[in-house]
Every structure is written in C-alpha cells, then in structure tokens.
Amino acid sequence: MNAPQNLPARSNDHAVLLLHGLSSSASELRFLARLLTEEGFVTHTPELPGYSAGTGHVPMEQWISAAVAEFDALAVQHQHVSVCGLSMGATLAAAVAQQRPAARALLLLSITLNYDGWAIPWYRFLLDYAYYTPMRSRYRYREHEPYGLRNEALRSKIARAMQRGEISEVGPASIALPALHEASRLAGSVRKKLKTINADCLIIHAIDDETSSPHNARFVAANVGASFLRTIWLDDSYHMITSDNEREVVARECALFLRESAAASVSSNNPTPVVSRALARRLRQLATVAGKA
Template sequence: MNTPHFSSAQNSDHAVLLLHGLSSSPLELRFLARFLADEGFAAHTPELRGYSAGTAHLPMEQWVSAAVAEFDALAAQYRHVSVCGLSMGATLAAALAHERPAARALLLLSITLNYDGWAIPWYRFLLDYVYYTPMRSRYRYREHEPYGLRNEALRSKIARAMQKNEISEVGPASIAMPALHEASRLAGSVRRKLKNIENDCLIIHAIDDETSSPHNARFVGANIGASFLRTIWLDDSFHMITTDNEREVVARECALFLRESAAAFASSNNPTPIVSRALARRLRQLATVARKT
C-alpha cells in the first residue's frame, strides 16, 4: 500500500496523522498537509487498506487497526503525535484517539456521525436496509452537486473531474454500499465512546454543511470528555472545508491549536512559577533574615 507524504517538516518533534474521508484519498487534505509542514509540523497522509479508494472493502475494525498502526509508527519517531480527520475520517480519528489516549490533540473537521445534511436525499435512511438485500453488491451512492463546495468555480471544476474519473480532490464519484454500512457502524461505535475520549480537541464545522449537519459537531462538543475543547463554526463553506472558501482559516486554526496543545502539555510537565520582581526581592530579603537568625 502506498503511503504518500505531501510534505514533511525537517527537525520537527510534532507529527500530525491526517485521515481522509470515506473511500477517498489524501488529495482531500493536500492543502492542509502542506500548510502544516510549512508551519513546522510533520504531516503524514496515508492510505488505509479497506478504507481508502481503490482498496477492497474491509470491516471498520480493520480501518481502526490500520489507523492505529500508522499512529504507532509515528509515535516511535516523534515526541508529539496528533490526529486530524475530515468527514468520516474525523470519525475514524476519534476512534483512534480512544485507542491511543497519548495522542497529543484531536482535530475533527466536518465530523460525520450521521449523514443528515440538507443535500442528503430523503431516502438515505433506506440504504441501511438495502445492505441486507442482494442489492448491496450492486448499489453505489453517487455524489452530486454541490460536491461539498460553496465555491462555484471549484464546484464546476470538480463536476468535470467527476465525469471523467472515479476520484477527485474532494472525494469519490460514488461510494459502495458495504463502505457506507461500515461507516455507519463506526459512527455508532464512536458515539458510545465519546465520553472516554479526553484528548485536547478542536472541532471545525460549517453551519451550512450539506452532508453532515451542525448537529454532528454539537453532539461531539456536548459529549466528548476533553477538558481542552474548542469549536469553530464556518459560514462560507460547505462540507469539504479543507478545499472550500475557508481552507486557509481551517489550516491556520489547526496549526494554532496544535501549538497550544503542545505548549500546554510542556508547561504542565515542567511548571515554571511566575513571580513578580517585587515578590522575588521580598523572598530574597526573607531568606537573608532567616539565615541570620
């Protein structure tokens, strides 16, 4: 399996494992990965067997195992390893954080616990039943406008790419039924585990997300066990926030949160008392008096 690195910062002690969306590719995270590398982080964007585009479908437990293996490989090389995911990749990132509490920070971008956005067809709920019929081996859910993009120029470009290829920089042209079924199982598992996930957590979500409504982000924010939690709402993007109009905002906020998380960890392990000059002078005077007596 090819595990591409879009870019990697030299002499970094903080790696970020970036997980793309369901049946897609690291292309979704290209801009973010390059931005993080420019900011001094080591950005790792792997393909996962059984989860990424072009691989045979596997149970979601194996998606988690593959992600954990990527995390462990990074943890052997870097002082800090954080996990970031987009869409179903964010759900997978949360499952990984549950298995690896040592993850420095957890970044959840357009997290998808339920496909309930305004562009999802009304019959979406029926697909869970279709899986248990002979149709499951033939049916594929086809992506359609707006392809997760508010930016109309980008949307037109992606529409042309979808007609020519099965994959684009914002995801696959279609998703097979078995993959959707396993994604639903993964989301259910993460919902039950949220309270036990205590990693520093950043949630970024578009208020007009057409694939996963803001309810997904609010549910995570209300139930996750993190004590250091930040939620950022975007108002000029749809689902694919790493490609859409506010991709620079997303990238900057991710880099800032990663730095803050690492700094907070360092200060908690090496506390340095803050003492005013006046207080320091008074403490020296008291010490002198104590020695004389």
C-alpha cells in the first residue's frame, strides 16, 4: 500500500483522519474538515480503494487495511492522530481504532452498525440473502427521500442530483449490493470488538436519524472500552449531520473534544496542566452552572 498522497505539511501536532460514508466521497465531510483546519488541526480525507465512490469492490478487510495505512502515514508526521467517521465511515473509524490503540481520539458521527432507521424499507433485511443470488451483480440500492437531511432546501437540491444519478455532498444516488454486504460484515466485526477500543470517544447522533436509529449510538456507548466518553444527541438533523441543520454544532463539538483529549494527554505527563482556550471556556461555563445550582 502506497503512502497517502498530497498530505499537508506539518503545521500542527494533531492530525485527524476523516472517513466518509459507504461508496461516497470527501464532499460529505467538507464543512467539518474546513472548520477543523481553521481550528488548527491537520485533516486528511482519503479515497479508499474498494470503499470510496468509483473505486470498485473489495472485501471489507481491505477497507480496514487501507484506512490503517492512512493512519500510519499521518502518525509518522504528527504527535497525535485521531480518527473521525460518518455513517459507515464511523464504523470503519472504529475498526481503525481497534487496530491502532495509539489513536488519540475516536469521533463517531451517525455510526451505523445496523440500517434500522425509520426510513429504511421493510425489505432491507432481504438484501443480505439477495447477495447470494444472481442479483448480486445487478442490484443497486437507490437512495430516497429524505436523503439524510431535515433541511428541506438542501434536500431539494440533493434530490435533483440524485435524480440525475450523481454523487452529491450527502452520498451516492445508489449503492451496489456487494458494498452493502461488506458493510454488514464490517459492522458485525466492529460490534464484537468494541470493548477493545480505549481511545477517547465522542459519539454524535440525531434522535431522528432515519438511517441508523439511536440504538446504534446507545449500543456503542454501553460497550466501548473508552474511559473518556461523551455522547451528544441532536434534535434538528437526520442522518447526514455534517451537512444538515446542526452541522456547525457537530464541527464545533468535534474540535472541542479533540482539544480536550489532547490537553488531557499532555497534562497526564506534565505537572502543569495544559488547557486550550475552548476547554477553558467550557470549564468556566460548567462552574457557572454549578454555582447557580
């Protein structure tokens, strides 16, 4: 596996590996990557062979290997490397953290261990069986309303792109059956090994997620091995939380958590605590609330 191309030069000691959703592209994470960059983090959103849009199909073990190689390349250049994923990308990020305990933090956005949201068609479970029939090479699951978006204006824009069969900022118009099969295998593997993940963990999930129900986030929170764990629930978004109404909240909370994680790491080896400005603001807010209680 070749090292990632065009990685940014060293400008910060904390890099974030961003993993987009299944059969999609870096566009899903563009807003988040931009804000993290503005906050001083190095971000890298790679194209993964057999996982990203237009790169064919390979077993999920190769998805993990490719993502781990990207992590390792970043680790050579930066003191801290965290992993963040959206949707099935969050599941893939968890698999990376399982193999690389050195991950500073793990950010799971709309993690998908089961496609069990309220908009998933009743026949979705049949696709697991269809994979073993001649349909495997012909069937594609087509995305449909609401396309992971509560924001109606953006949803209308995405709908036009989907009707033209294009890939959009919230993913592809359709997903091939082999990709869905490998995604199910990946989710099953991650589900069994959550206890082995010790990286600081942030979970952000919409309570109205139409693709992966809140049960996915609750299951991870109850089973992950992280000692520093935060779960944030959103009430004005659907599945694509990096593009929907609360995308700025998502980005800000990710940046804050990364800073808290890195600060805790430094202070554990330094008798003088290192606290970022963002963390200091949060601590003051908590102190104020406690004082009024």
